[in-house]
């Protein structure tokens with residue numbers, strides 16, 4: 392048993408089954424035994440690899456996309472450049488390196504990072520230290536100012552709840568104990584006001600996922616961008632509407648049972664982009680698949696320029712990275728970009744309009 396498993400067993404024995412959100416929060420964020428606070432999960436030796444770790448091109452293009460938004464909005468003299476869940480700091484390091492080519496931008500930027508893991512904050516400090524970042528526990532703590540923000544594979548880590556439709560009511564999927572082991576179970580169905588709109592597009596036995604923290608964060612970002620200007624680029628895997636069980640565990644690059652080793656595996660769920668867009672009135676209504684987004688931002692030209700300096704194994708891995716980021720069979724269509732920008736402003740380049 393992992394130390395966290397013992398804690399979970401005791402908690403469930405005392406208080407009864409817990410929601411998947413509570414299980415996910417404890418597994419990912421328990422200060423002593425949680426997944427994120429105890430390790431750097433990224434990279435070949437970790438559990439998963441993200442787009443910025445695949446190639447520098449990802450961060451460069453997202454950085455230039457924000458730079459164009461900053462110019463289109465009249466180059467605000469001081470602004471908050473922010474990232475949610477910056478991991479190793481690679482995305483922001485690549486983005487700001489690209490922004491150096493834009494006169495005045497970095498001078499105007501104040502870097503703010505929202506990150507709960509002390510371990511990953513240390514990694515971020517190593518890469519981004521010279522930019523003097525300020526760390527925050529939550530989006531609510533960011534300063535009120537024009538906000539230009541990136542979030543890659545952040546929203547998928549936020550705790551979800553799952554509901555199974557039974558008539559016009561919903562049974563919640565919970566984590567309980569059976570025969571001394573963690574097991575999924577279902578509560579008695581009850582009406583759920585928040586899920587009333589989903590009665591129109593689901594049928595008996597369908598499972599839907601909700602993520603209240605994600606909606607709260609989207610609302611807060613939307614409010615700030617509408618009030619002060621700015622833009623947000625949210626990249627993640629997911630769909631327009633949540634439907635079906637997407638709760639998953641990854642361990643050493645393999646799918647795992649989410650209940651098998653609490654605290655030792657990364658737990659995620661697909662992002663319900665429709666719910667984010669509804670929570671933030673300044674969200675763009677159309678999602679752009681990652682592959683298309685990067686193509687429209689010029690990844691092929693950038694890939695060619697980098698390829699010119701490479702040969703042998705380095706060239707091969709560069710070509711594979713380009714494919715991995717953009718090809719529909721890899722990250723190109725499962726991953727999507729949602730943009731936020733103020734009403735009347737020019738949309739961020741690359742997004743479908």
Ligand code: SAH
Pocket residue numbers: 427433441442443444475476477478479482505506507508511528542543544545548549
């Ligand atoms: N964006 C990075 C890392 C993705 S992993 C990349 O693309 O490589 C998810 C990141 O979000 C980690 O840095 C993790 O510590 C952070 N994170 C997860 N849940 C969080 C929360 N509730 N608040 C703040 N940061 C969180």
